[in-house]
Amino acid sequence: SPKEDIQTKKVLATPVARAMAKDLGIDINTVEGTGPNGRVMKEDIRRAKEEHLKPKVKEGLENRERPK
């Protein structure tokens, strides 16, 4: 699954996402990216943080793929 790929490869992420993940203490490797080529974006970190706080809510992440 894409999730496993993400965890084994060096994660693609924007610099802002990386800086935020570091600041919030989130392991960026566990965050699913919705940017181009699966890049982890700021919004993904923000959502991961919310999910972290409210672990049950996970609304339709997989539909957030960006088309070509």
Add this chain to the structure above:
Amino acid sequence: MITEGTRMASYDYEVAVIGAGPGGYETAIKAAQLGKKTCIVEEKSFGGTCLNVGCIPTKVLIRTANLVSEIRAASEFAVDGVDPAAVSVDMKKLQQRKNGIVKTLTGGVQALLRGNHVAVEKGRAAFVDAHTLDLGDRTITAENMIVATGSKVFMPPFIAIEGESRVITSDEALELDSLPERMAVIGGGVIGVEFAYLFSKLGVKVTVLELMDQILPMVDPEISAMARKSLEKGGVTFRLGAKVKSIRDNHVHFELGGKEEETAADLVLMAVGRVPNTEGLNAERIGLVFDRKAIQTNERLQTNIPNIYAIGDVNGKVMLAHTASHEGMTALTNLCGGYAEVDYDKIPSCIYITPEIASIGLTEEKAKERAGKIKVGRFPLAANGKSMIEGSTEGMAKVILDETTGEILGVHLFGSHVTEMIGEVSAAMAAELTAEEVIGSIHPHPTVNEAVGEAFMAAWLGRAINNV
């Protein structure tokens, strides 16, 4: 079950775009490039406000105004043989130049539509239902609709116009082939300020009346104050906090600080704003939800009727040509089954006075509200070699960052060429680069653009290199 194929076949088009302004025509072209059977409906001129009575014609006139200033300053640059007092503008010829460029560009739009196999449906569109448009003599149907009907000048009903006054809008201001002596501009937004700059450079005595205590509200107040001072030096009078009551017999009457005042003007330019244009569109009747005069959409540009999108000025969000096109691309992504949103904090905004203003993201105050802790850096153009060379050391680059992550929250530029430079910041913000990446990249020498790099250093590292 209805298959995609059969559903499709029942409509004339997969995508119908209503309005051929920069939002509509670019979106229609893109839709066709993406393989959608597309039509565009336009009742008047191709290119919409932007090409006919907006971005393009204003900048043609401003181009000449800038040249006049440059010529008048020639001796500062060791150029002889120019008599500054003799320099003047042939307004009729300028109108010809403007009309020529507009004609070339609007002709170009039609050629582009044809070249991309977009069906052009001339006429005024009115909704019959969510899939059907009445064009007067015929109807057309489409699976998806993109409303891009733009905006029109707002004429405030609370300002009484009486007696013998000549009151015009930007539309007429662009057509002037002779100049008044004194002009009043009501409204200190982008359009008002650009015209104030233009006409003052052409020799008109201009007074700008603005209700708020600041001109150019989308720009960081520090920069807009600099711009105001610069325009004042150029001869424009600003009356801030002025509440215009009436225009009567070539005088504008207003209230300022509790007192009644007036200013004489042979010509009054009404530039208090624009309103979304849905005239005759029948949009309410098919149930489209409005937000005041604007067709309401979500960040995906979808209206409350799922197959109808609204982009550009008509949705009332950010009234800029490139916003309209960008919203169109976003709408298409969503319409094609993808997911995209517009981030309205990442839209550059340019003001074509001299020096130019280019701005993106939040003002310092808004950034503080939003992010809590911020870092701010400034670099004055007086410390920039290229600005010195150009004789344009007024202005600065101001950068606002998130203190923790270095995320770029806002950049505000005032100087030569800055409208051509803000693309760097726009790309950096779109790709979520931080200050580190911008600082690590190379700004060539000698450029005004170096000031952007320096302002990022000033913000992020606390110190620029070329400024103590």
Add this chain to the structure above:
Amino acid sequence: MITEGTRMASYDYEVAVIGAGPGGYETAIKAAQLGKKTCIVEEKSFGGTCLNVGCIPTKVLIRTANLVSEIRAASEFAVDGVDPAAVSVDMKKLQQRKNGIVKTLTGGVQALLRGNHVAVEKGRAAFVDAHTLDLGDRTITAENMIVATGSKVFMPPFIAIEGESRVITSDEALELDSLPERMAVIGGGVIGVEFAYLFSKLGVKVTVLELMDQILPMVDPEISAMARKSLEKGGVTFRLGAKVKSIRDNHVHFELGGKEEETAADLVLMAVGRVPNTEGLNAERIGLVFDRKAIQTNERLQTNIPNIYAIGDVNGKVMLAHTASHEGMTALTNLCGGYAEVDYDKIPSCIYITPEIASIGLTEEKAKERAGKIKVGRFPLAANGKSMIEGSTEGMAKVILDETTGEILGVHLFGSHVTEMIGEVSAAMAAELTAEEVIGSIHPHPTVNEAVGEAFMAAWLGRAINNV
């Protein structure tokens, strides 16, 4: 064991920078900002080649040449009252303007050094050993050395200068306070071409003699050919493939296609290149390894002697002011225990003719060699609204991408303002953005910068929006 403290204490400085050109002075300031006890040694003028006889003075003269062109074209923009034939340049006054700006900037450099607590050591430095410099009347010691001694004009020994000929270099060309009738420029690189442009605009009949069959070798040939044609239209004569043999009695003698030819010239500008300057530095004697005339370094800017770095023109890599500064920052990172390399494919390069040229990364041919499969996109400025408004529709944006990943391999721009626009591409390349991100970001309207976005679309998606 020697602790950091004691080792430190045995030197006068932690960092000694030799040469106060743009490489040296910016690096010294940054070193001091990083908390290093820093000195800078300069034997002549602060600001080096760049401020005194390079980037800055050339662009001051070009600023005036551009203004002259603009003024002469005034009637195209509906400006009356200018007699194109009467317009001329007061060369003495222009020299004064140039000298004034140079003085302000070089004074500024000294103030910046002081303000950042960099110790200024006037004098010519010669290495005694890896930690010691002889300054003539005294010696100083430093833990780390950064050599930034720049370059000087190359006078080719194979060109014989005989009889009554006036042969000058760029140094003297910048001092001219009267103009020759006919000028020959030997060398069609950036410096030669900028001077050819400058003097032809000032009314001199200029002939450029270039050995290769292309001018401006760092620029994509498609763009440099456009630039050549544009200069030819402006009156410059190019003789490509010309092997200059001698300069004799106001004639330049050269061989072209097997034939001997000559061209008359009252003044000959020698612009065949520059060589690294290590005169009197005693660099060989302490064992520094050279690559021809350049001090050899690795990508971290370290010489073969680990505490000595060499940045800027003296290492012979890319002779540009911003390269020198960027190499300085890189050297400092390494010197402070970090790791940094310069990626020489991501350095923008600007040429200040009109229209301007700005270029970064690989030419199409080199990109094909390097990446195998590439995608190329072009957008002509004739299709760009702002260029039309400015009356500058010559030129284009050319984008070269990796076909598989969309990595940006090269971007070459020819048009108005492009030197201020290449910063976007520079930041994008430094941050390893792909075409997708550049296309997804917003370029404001109306700008020449929009053409960059369009060229990216043309390359990556196969089609631009505003060009069929």
